[in-house]
Amino acid sequence: MPPYFLDPNFQPTEHSAKLAFSGNHLDRQSEAREDDCVDRAMEHSDAQFIGIARGRVVLRFNGEDAIGFHPHDHLSDHQPRWERAILLGYENGAPRLAVPLGLNPDDENLVLPDDVKLVDFRSLAIQKLLSHSELGQMAQGAATLAWHSSARYCGRCGGQTEMKGGGVKRHCQSCKADQFPRTDPVVIMLTVRGDKCLLGRSPHFPPGMYSALAGFVEAGETMETAVRRETHEESGIHIGRVRYHATQPWPFPHTLMIGCYGEALSDEIVRDEGELDDCRWFTRDEILAILDGNGPLTEDDVPQFFTPPNIAIASRLVTDWARNGEGQFD
Amino acid sequence: MPPYFLDPNFQPTEHSAKLAFSGNHLDRQSEAREDDCVDRAMEHSDAQFIGIARGRVVLRFNGEDAIGFHPHDHLSDHQPRWERAILLGYENGAPRLAVPLGLNPDDENLVLPDDVKLVDFRSLAIQKLLSHSELGQMAQGAATLAWHSSARYCGRCGGQTEMKGGGVKRHCQSCKADQFPRTDPVVIMLTVRGDKCLLGRSPHFPPGMYSALAGFVEAGETMETAVRRETHEESGIHIGRVRYHATQPWPFPHTLMIGCYGEALSDEIVRDEGELDDCRWFTRDEILAILDGNGPLTEDDVPQFFTPPNIAIASRLVTDWARNGEGQFD
Numbered sequence: 001m002p003p004y005f006l007d008p009n010f011q012p013t014e015h016s017a018k019l020a021f022s023g024n025h026l027d028r029q030s031e032a033r034e035d036d037c038v039d040r041a042m043e044h045s046d047a048q049f050i051g052i053a054r055g056r057v058v059l060r061f062n063g064e065d066a067i068g069f070h071p072h073d074h075l076s077d078h079q080p081r082w083e084r085a086i087l088l089g090y091e092n093g094a095p096r097l098a099v100p101l102g103l104n105p106d107d108e109n110l111v112l113p114d115d116v117k118l119v120d121f122r123s124l125a126i127q128k129l130l131s132h133s134e135l136g137q138m139a140q141g142a143a144t145l146a147w148h149s150s151a152r153y154c155g156r157c158g159g160q161t162e163m164k165g166g167g168v169k170r171h172c173q174s175c176k177a178d179q180f181p182r183t184d185p186v187v188i189m190l191t192v193r194g195d196k197c198l199l200g201r202s203p204h205f206p207p208g209m210y211s212a213l214a215g216f217v218e219a220g221e222t223m224e225t226a227v228r229r230e231t232h233e234e235s236g237i238h239i240g241r242v243r244y245h246a247t248q249p250w251p252f253p254h255t256l257m258i259g260c261y262g263e264a265l266s267d268e269i270v271r272d273e274g275e276l277d278d279c280r281w282f283t284r285d286e287i288l289a290i291l292d293g294n295g296p297l298t299e300d301d302v303p304q305f306f307t308p309p310n311i312a313i314a315s316r317l318v319t320d321w322a323r324n325g326e327g328q329f330d
Numbered sequence: 331m332p333p334y335f336l337d338p339n340f341q342p343t344e345h346s347a348k349l350a351f352s353g354n355h356l357d358r359q360s361e362a363r364e365d366d367c368v369d370r371a372m373e374h375s376d377a378q379f380i381g382i383a384r385g386r387v388v389l390r391f392n393g394e395d396a397i398g399f400h401p402h403d404h405l406s407d408h409q410p411r412w413e414r415a416i417l418l419g420y421e422n423g424a425p426r427l428a429v430p431l432g433l434n435p436d437d438e439n440l441v442l443p444d445d446v447k448l449v450d451f452r453s454l455a456i457q458k459l460l461s462h463s464e465l466g467q468m469a470q471g472a473a474t475l476a477w478h479s480s481a482r483y484c485g486r487c488g489g490q491t492e493m494k495g496g497g498v499k500r501h502c503q504s505c506k507a508d509q510f511p512r513t514d515p516v517v518i519m520l521t522v523r524g525d526k527c528l529l530g531r532s533p534h535f536p537p538g539m540y541s542a543l544a545g546f547v548e549a550g551e552t553m554e555t556a557v558r559r560e561t562h563e564e565s566g567i568h569i570g571r572v573r574y575h576a577t578q579p580w581p582f583p584h585t586l587m588i589g590c591y592g593e594a595l596s597d598e599i600v601r602d603e604g605e606l607d608d609c610r611w612f613t614r615d616e617i618l619a620i621l622d623g624n625g626p627l628t629e630d631d632v633p634q635f636f637t638p639p640n641i642a643i644a645s646r647l648v649t650d651w652a653r654n655g656e657g658q659f660d
Binding site: 153 | 333334335342343344346347349351352354358360361466467469470471473474477479480481482483484485486487488490509510511512513514515546547548549550551552553554555558559562563568570571572574576577578579581584586588595596602604605
């Protein structure tokens with residue numbers, strides 16, 4: 001019998017469950033895997049594969065419907081590296097796997113069948129081309145494959161490593177050490193002060209986009225101390241209380257976004273000019289107008305400000321604060 | 331001026347702040363570091379070093395007082411690997427560093443001065459031999475040094491890597507890729523059902539010790555889904571709501587413990603016999619008796635049950651539930 005949380009009637013209520021990439025309902029069986037589990041899964045008549053090439057996923061279109069998981073033979077034209085395939089888990093007993101593809105999506109000479117497209121992870125999520133659960137499986141596969149390609153040699157001795165357990169670890173052929181997939185915790189926090197919140201823009205953002213501040217949790221930090229340090233480094237703002245809101249697996253490349261609200265204890269922004277192009281307070285009314293598409297326009301008649309797409313946890317933090325009263329400390 | 335959170339008057343109120351290893355108040359300046367920052371710090375007349383050898387820290391005793399940070403020359407008899415020293419940060423402008431030692435604490439022929447001892451991280455914390463902030467600095471140093479020793483070769487190409495920025499990253503001399511310190515998120519959850527909570531014991535525990543269940547967050551999981559999967563795998567119990575309680579940096583070797591309460595939706599335990607020797611429900615009265623030292627005794631007149639030492643977040647989860655009403659879902 002599959003775990004209870006695979007039952008479609010089990011509907012988690014936390015904020016995390018609404019976020020893109022969070023809905024993976026596969027039965028991973030990570031603890032019960034044999035080293036030949038991929039070989040056996042490949043022989044399973046109902047095995048389904050997701051094919052990933054440099055951040056893009058192979059989709060086959062059947063009219064409007066996009067199909068992300070394919071039978072073995074459907075990927076054979078796309079330079080599959082079967083020897084690097086990983087087992088994601090099982091859905092109703094049928095194995096699901098991810099396989100890296102050798103093809104280069106940016107190759108001008110690449111010819112694909114008319115019904116096949118290579119789509120990047122963000123577009124997949126924004127356009128809701130896969131189901132909530134399949135997007136989560138894609139995130140699992142992308143993050144795990146990215147880690148495997150970064151761990152082909154042993155960091156301790158430089159020896160070659162080999163995959164074990166269908167991808168749950170790698171084993172050094174030389175010093176025999178095992179290593180396990182890496183997940184990098186990042187805090188992302190909406191700083192709130194009464195009726196206003198703090199947003200900043202990185203030089204990498206499209207013009208007009210503002211988001212919550214964020215940064216990696218460093219060694220020897222708690223969630224709360226990481227929130228205070230990062231907020232202070234980037235904006236100069238002091239944070240008192242910190243409240244957990246939601247987590248999101250973010251496959252760029254293998255991150256766990258930890259979304260929080262921070263209670264600002266100060267007003268004056270001292271921007272880190274190396275990290276941020278701008279950093280400013282927005283009132284709730286300004287945010288509501290921006291979210292509703294009624295914010296101020298530039299001279300070119302495009303929105304002066306916008307927040308990240310709703311697949312990003314930053315969007316959820318902003319929306320849940322502005323519309324639903326989350327993150328109020330007083 | 332140092333950041334506000336280094337001011338002794340700044341007293342964070344979250345549960346995380348009370349946990350061992352969480353009080354690091356150094357000004358890390360991670361973003362502003364030059365590659366020669368360790369060399370310059372070593373020349374600073376007030377530089378202080380913590381020396382770490384295979385999980386043990388050099389302490390010098392001045393009567394009852396234990397000193398964990400030492401001037402440069404005080405470590406020269408302990409086989410310091412100065413070329414691997416990392417910068418932790420600054421305290422009142424004076425640099426603090428961590429240096430790995432070549433000596434083997436388990437060497438029977440090791441001779442140390444009378445006032446010097448090598449103490450493991452757990453004992454340091456349990457016996458409160460260092461201040462709250464210094465314990466946190468030790469955790470930062472231990473976790474970061476452990477990562478450096480596991481990342482001496484590039485996982486992508488097998489080339490040799492070198493430390494940069496005083497330890498904030500490593501750079502591959504061959505393929506030029508950078509890599510950053512690793513922090514592994516782990517969920518640890520006290521599962522609660524009305525007036526009882528669920529504890530298990532691993533085969534590695536001392537006899538009689540029971541603790542909250544725990545496990546690594548896997549790729550493509552949220553905090554909540556990791557809590558549900560791990561709890562189900564180990565105990566068969568179904569979890570509904572999940573509530574964040576606290577995080578703790580745990581330097582074994584470089585983990586972020588994410589402590590939660592889980593709302594049990596079922597009673598019947600199906601123990602993972604490979605992972606746990608025992609798993610059982612304890613009533614609040616039983617837990618209170620155990621915490622007060624009034625729990626049942628074995629035939630040998632020793633406590634039949636005990637929970638982890640209070641430095642562990644598991645202890646905090648149990649105590650805060652039993653004594654302070656945290657983690658009640660109804």
